Amino acid sequence: MITLRCPVIRSALLWCGFMIAVAAYEQIVLGWHFAREEAPIHDGWHWMRTAGIAVLSFLLVAALAQSQVRREQVSVRAGALVFAVALLSLAAIALLAASPGAFAQIGAEDSTIEWLSAVLLFGAAGLMGWRLRDRTRRQPAHGQSWVPMVVGLGFAALFALMALEEVSWFQRQIGFATPEAIAARNWQGEFNLHNFHTDITELALYSGTGAFLLLLPLLRESDVARWPMVRVVAPFLPDRTVAAVSAPMLVFTYSHWTLLPVQAAFWTGLAVCVAFARSSATRRETLLWSALAIWVGMGQLTMLALGPTKLMVFDSSEYRELFMSIGLAMYAFRQSRTCSA
DSSP states (O other): OOOTTSHHHHHHHHHHHHHHHHHHHIIIIIOOOSSOOOOOOOSHHHHHHHHHHHHHHHHHHHHHHHTBOOOOOOOHHHHHHHHHHHHHHHHHHHHHHHOHHHHHHHTSTTOHHHHHHHHHHHHHHHHHHHHHHHHHHSOOSSSOTHHHHHHHHHHHHHHHHHHHHHTGGGHHHHTOOOOHHHHTTSTTSOSOSTTTSHHHHHHHHHHHHHIIIIIHHHHHTBGGGGSHHHHTTGGGSOOHHHHHHHGGGGGOOSTTTTSHHHHHHHHHHHHHHHHHHHHOSSHHHHHHHHHHHHHHHHHHHHHHHHGGGSSSTTTTHHHHHHHHHHHHHHHHHHHHHHHHO
C-alpha cells in the first residue's frame, strides 16, 4: 500500500511543496511572477532557495535510487553517441566564449539549430506513430489495451505539435499572414501557440522535459514502476540510455535559472547522473556517468559565468531546445526498437 511513509512519496511532496511555497511567497509578497525570463540573480534569498531545491532534489533521487530493483545498461554504441552529443554541447559553450555574436546568430529564428530541432521532433513523432501502429497490430495480452494506445497517440501528437510550433507552422516558408486576432495577442505576431505566453510555455517545456528525460529513467528502474498506477504506463518511461543522451541539455540553463522548476530539473538531472554512476555494472559506464555529472556541473557554472557576455539574455534557448529534441528523438527511437523487438 502506498502511504506517506514511503520515502519516495515524502521526498516528492517536499520537493513539490518547497517550489509551490516559494513561488506563492514571491508572487504574493514580493510581486514576482512565477514564470519570468531574466538574468540570474545572485543574492542571499536566491542562494537560499537554490540550496533548498538542490538538497531536496538530491533527496528525491536518493529515495528513488534506494528503491532500485533493476539496473539497465548503456551500450558501447550508445555510449559513443552520448560522447558525441556531449562534445557538441562543449562546442556550443566554446562558441559562446569565443564569439557571443556568432553564438546568437547560430541560435536565431529560422537558424540551422531551429530547423534541426524541428526535424528531430518530426522524426520523434513519426517513430511514436510507428510504435502505435505496431501496438495496434499486436494487442497486449493483459490489461486495458486502450491505455497504451492513448499514451502512444498522445506522444506522437505532442512531438508533432512541438515541431510545428518550432517553425511557426511553416508560416514564413508558406508566406501566410497571421490573423489579426492572433497577432494582437501573440508576443511576436506569429502564427503559433507558445508566444501567447512564452515564459509560461518555456517554464513548462524546460522543467517538464528535464524531469521526463532525466528523472523518469531512474523511476523506471525503481520499485515505483511496479505500483499499479504506474505499471500500466511503465513501458513508455524513458530508459537509462535516453537519460545519458539528454544530460548535456541541462547545461543550457541561463535566462530561466531563477525559476525553481527549471533549477529542480537541473539538480535532479545532476543527481541522476551521480546515481547512475554509482549503480553502473561496468567500469566503462561508471566513467561515462561520472564524466556526464562533471560536465553538467562544470558546464552550468561556465554558462552562468559567460551568460552576461551574451547579446540577449535568451540566446541559449534554441541550444537548449536542440539538445532537448535530441533527447526526445532518442526516446522515440528507443521506443520503436522496444516495440519491434
